[in-house]
Amino acid sequence: MYFWAHFQQNTIDIMNKIVKKEVFSDKVVRLDIEAPLIAKSRKAGHFVMVKVDEHGERIPLTIASSDTEKGTITLVVQNVGRSSAKLCKLNEGDVIEHVVGPLGKATHIENFGTAVCACGGVGTAPMLPIVEALKKAGNKVITVLAARTKDLIILEEQIRQYSDEVIVMTDDGSYGKKGLVTNGVEEIINREKVDICVTIGPAVMMKFVSLLTKKYNVPTVASLNTIMVDGTGMCGACRVTVGGQTKFVCVDGPEFDAHQVDFDQMIARLGAYKDIEAEDNCKAI
Amino acid sequence: MSEDRNAPWRDELRKTIKAKDRTALERVHMNELDPEYRSHNKEEVNQGLTAEQAMKEAQRCIDCANPTCMQGCPVSIDIPGFIKNIERGEFLQAAKVLKNTSALPAVCGRVCPQEVQCEAQCIHVKMGKQAVAIGHLERFAADYERESGKMDIPVCAPSNGIKVGIIGAGPAGLSCAGDLAKLGYDVTVFEALHEVGGVLKYGIPEFRLPNVIVDVEVEVLRKMGVKFITDCLVGKTVTLEDLQAEGFKCFFVASGAGLPNFMNIPGENLINVLSSNEYLTRVNLMDAANPESDTPVFFGKNVAIIGGGNTAMDSVRTAKRLGAKRSMIVYRRSEQEMPARLEEVKHAKEEGVEFMTLHNPIEYIGDEKGRVKQMRLQKMELGEPDASGRRKPVEIPGAIETIDVDMVIVAIGVSPNPIVPSSIKGLEITKWHTIVVNESMQSSIPVVFAGGDIVRGGATVILAMGDGRRAAAGIDAYLQNKK
Ligand SMILES: Cc1cc2nc3c(=O)[nH]c(=O)nc-3n(C[C@H](O)[C@H](O)[C@H](O)COP(=O)(O)OP(=O)(O)OC[C@H]3O[C@@H](n4cnc5c(N)ncnc54)[C@H](O)[C@@H]3O)c2cc1C
Ligand code: FES
Numbered sequence: 001m002y003f004w005a006h007f008q009q010n011t012i013d014i015m016n017k018i019v020k021k022e023v024f025s026d027k028v029v030r031l032d033i034e035a036p037l038i039a040k041s042r043k044a045g046h047f048v049m050v051k052v053d054e055h056g057e058r059i060p061l062t063i064a065s066s067d068t069e070k071g072t073i074t075l076v077v078q079n080v081g082r083s084s085a086k087l088c089k090l091n092e093g094d095v096i097e098h099v100v101g102p103l104g105k106a107t108h109i110e111n112f113g114t115a116v117c118a119c120g121g122v123g124t125a126p127m128l129p130i131v132e133a134l135k136k137a138g139n140k141v142i143t144v145l146a147a148r149t150k151d152l153i154i155l156e157e158q159i160r161q162y163s164d165e166v167i168v169m170t171d172d173g174s175y176g177k178k179g180l181v182t183n184g185v186e187e188i189i190n191r192e193k194v195d196i197c198v199t200i201g202p203a204v205m206m207k208f209v210s211l212l213t214k215k216y217n218v219p220t221v222a223s224l225n226t227i228m229v230d231g232t233g234m235c236g237a238c239r240v241t242v243g244g245q246t247k248f249v250c251v252d253g254p255e256f257d258a259h260q261v262d263f264d265q266m267i268a269r270l271g272a273y274k275d276i277e278a279e280d281n282c283k284a285i
Numbered sequence: 286m287s288e289d290r291n292a293p294w295r296d297e298l299r300k301t302i303k304a305k306d307r308t309a310l311e312r313v314h315m316n317e318l319d320p321e322y323r324s325h326n327k328e329e330v331n332q333g334l335t336a337e338q339a340m341k342e343a344q345r346c347i348d349c350a351n352p353t354c355m356q357g358c359p360v361s362i363d364i365p366g367f368i369k370n371i372e373r374g375e376f377l378q379a380a381k382v383l384k385n386t387s388a389l390p391a392v393c394g395r396v397c398p399q400e401v402q403c404e405a406q407c408i409h410v411k412m413g414k415q416a417v418a419i420g421h422l423e424r425f426a427a428d429y430e431r432e433s434g435k436m437d438i439p440v441c442a443p444s445n446g447i448k449v450g451i452i453g454a455g456p457a458g459l460s461c462a463g464d465l466a467k468l469g470y471d472v473t474v475f476e477a478l479h480e481v482g483g484v485l486k487y488g489i490p491e492f493r494l495p496n497v498i499v500d501v502e503v504e505v506l507r508k509m510g511v512k513f514i515t516d517c518l519v520g521k522t523v524t525l526e527d528l529q530a531e532g533f534k535c536f537f538v539a540s541g542a543g544l545p546n547f548m549n550i551p552g553e554n555l556i557n558v559l560s561s562n563e564y565l566t567r568v569n570l571m572d573a574a575n576p577e578s579d580t581p582v583f584f585g586k587n588v589a590i591i592g593g594g595n596t597a598m599d600s601v602r603t604a605k606r607l608g609a610k611r612s613m614i615v616y617r618r619s620e621q622e623m624p625a626r627l628e629e630v631k632h633a634k635e636e637g638v639e640f641m642t643l644h645n646p647i648e649y650i651g652d653e654k655g656r657v658k659q660m661r662l663q664k665m666e667l668g669e670p671d672a673s674g675r676r677k678p679v680e681i682p683g684a685i686e687t688i689d690v691d692m693v694i695v696a697i698g699v700s701p702n703p704i705v706p707s708s709i710k711g712l713e714i715t716k717w718h719t720i721v722v723n724e725s726m727q728s729s730i731p732v733v734f735a736g737g738d739i740v741r742g743g744a745t746v747i748l749a750m751g752d753g754r755r756a757a758a759g760i761d762a763y764l765q766n767k768k
Contacts, residue, residue: 057579100516234543235563268655
């Protein structure tokens with residue numbers, strides 16, 4: 001195994017080298033990182049904690065895909081704060097100080113029948129491996145890709161590869177249909193039987209998808225992106241209320257039954273450090 | 286391995302001062318930073334003893350023929366043996382005696398609850414006097430050795446090439462690693478976080494245990510050939526099977542008790558209600574109070590800490606240092622039942638921490654943005670003793686008080702993190718998720734040993750350290766037998 005070969009030569013530092021970088025927009029980049037152990041053990045739904053440099057914050061990022069042969073994982077990073085801004089600035093050949101994972105529970109995948117994947121903004125990146133896994137499990141996969149404007153639609157080509165149908169929605173109508181992600185989902189529900197909906201994106205978006213699918217009784221899974229510190233169950237920074245009970249997103253999740261999630265509390269908690277980070281302009285897409 | 290009490294030097298030393306005169310000496314006072322000064326920075330509060338103070342304090346020990354202090358020590362350190370070496374000025378030798386038993390004397394000298402262990406059993410206490418300051422002396426000898434630059438790198442047996450994996454780099458893991466390296470094993474420590482040290486790094490603050498002390502111990506282990514792999518969560522990044530496939534023959538699970546407990550009362554998920562683990566990790570491990578750091582932390586003005594243990598004291602004193610006007614301990618029993626070290630309670634009081642004992646939170650109330658603004662407290666009184674032997678707090682009906690707070694830190698205990706135990710098939714665990722082990726720290730799976738907080742629940746550094754050493758002996762015996 002690649003890693004152990006290095007290890008035996010006593011070069012035990014895992015390098016986390018960026019081997020490929022692609023710029024999706026001025027706020028979103030894709031990074032392929034050398035992380036052979038994580039590449040080997042990760043599954044759809046897993047995430048990593050990344051600490052970019054000495055002063056970096058530990059931030060959670062979902063693994064969008066991996067290449068076990070090359071020993072790399074792919075992350076899609078949106079510039080929303082001090083540490084993610086630094087991460088977005090790194091280039092091929094640069095090294096990320098710390099990457100640990102894979103963390104969280106893997107997505108529960110089975111052949112549900114028809115699956116709707118509703119993603120907004122950078123939520124598309126964590127959705128990619130789920131779309132792929134659902135397709136491979138035999139589902140009919142319909143993906144709704146939504147963003148504020150055309151430039152923020154990412155990974156469309158990769159998503160199309162594993163989706164039976166893709167509906168693109170933009171708030172301003174600059175690409176695909178004009179409207180919100182919920183309009184796209186409702187259109188599908190109204191036209192055919194949907195067995196499961198998976199939603200990933202900004203918390204407000206997931207809240208409205210959840211309200212919608214609840215109305216139509218469509219079982220829905222949401223992947224939650226709370227604030228985290230360690231990502232291993234040690235601190236409780238990531239706690240949310242699900243079905244009246246407190247859960248730790250990093251170990252009990254990140255995916256939960258969306259209809260049970262207290263989104264309003266989650267949205268409030270996401271704003272816990274807004275004032276402190278005000279200068280960072282952390283506006284979600 | 287005890288120092289010989291009948292060695293001529295020691296015989297002679299005993300005779301230089303009469304036992305009666307020794308017991309008449311006053312206990313030394315540890316030099317401390319001024320409370321007002323220190324409550325605004327993270328400098329270490331205790332400044333240590335001078336050589337002169339240490340030698341004087343060492344004179345107080347009468348070198349009992351049957352030293353009961355040793356029975357109070359969870360790992361039976363040869364206490365008179367090291368103290369008499371201090372008395373005669375052989376400080377490096379004193380450190381050596383300590384190291385025969387303890388892997389981390391500079392740490393234990395600072396954080397052990399001496400008043401309920403060795404010092405509680407000191408003969409002076411039985412005579413109604415103050416105990417010999419064993420903890421201060423332990424710290425003195427260990428610090429002296431470190432600062433002298435003559436830190437002893439233990440001689441390791443020739444490598445036997447047998448690979449042992451240690452999971453978790455807290456005191457249990459570090460001490461096990463040290464002993465196994467001495468025996469010639471090829472030791473690798475896997476740590477989930479980006480730094481080694483466990484609670485010593487992410488939990489216990491700088492003002493009580495400077496990081497450099499832990500770093501020096503780790504450096505010694507590296508020099509002994511121990512390898513450290515950080516950012517590696519065993520059970521997720523690699524499994525024990527993966528490691529076995531790579532040739533690891535035995536494992537020591539020392540993953541601690543990292544899962545914070547909450548009370549499950551209304552409002553506990555409001556903003557600025559957080560676990561002590563989160564608060565201390567942000568401030569200690571992530572250096573969040575430093576403007577250079579990307580990690581944020583809220584600087585509360587009215588901060589309540591729930592709990593009465595060391596973690597609660599560390600949190601409340603940290604809040605004070607981050608500018609809290611009011612920092613309060615809210616504890617449901619009385620001060621007498623507090624599990625924290627006496628010295629921490631004393632230091633907290635000197636620094637202006639308020640103690641609201643016999644109060645228990647029942648609800649947190651938030652503002653329109655979901656931030657905590659008030660807490661409701663139920664007043665308690667002490668009833669009959671409970672299973673722990675401490676008097677049980679009972680509610681005083683109707684006695685409820687509401688106070689303003691802008692931050693609440695919950696420090697009511699921790700549970701073992703299930704990630705490692707649940708990743709090992711067939712491992713026997715208790716209903717509290719601790720790992721079941723025998724007297725040599727071996728689990729239900731012969732190649733898996735375990736110790737520290739993952740076996741005991743939240744316990745102490747010295748017990749974790751002792752477990753690590755016992756496990757090293759157990760692992761060695763097991764592997765040698767199998768040959
Ligand atoms: C704030 C605070 C103050 C304290 N004060 C005192 C005191 O004054 N005196 C005292 O005696 N005791 C004190 N304690 C308790 C003491 O720190 C613990 O009992 C002791 O650290 C336990 O040691 P350990 O080695 O078992 O575990 P830990 O120190 O918890 O170390 C476990 C390590 O394992 C790592 N780990 C966990 N899971 C994995 C995994 N799957 N893979 C790899 N690594 C993993 C963790 O990240 C951690 O670094 C305090 C505790 C806290 C939290
Ligand atoms: S991030 Fe710390 S417990 Fe989930």
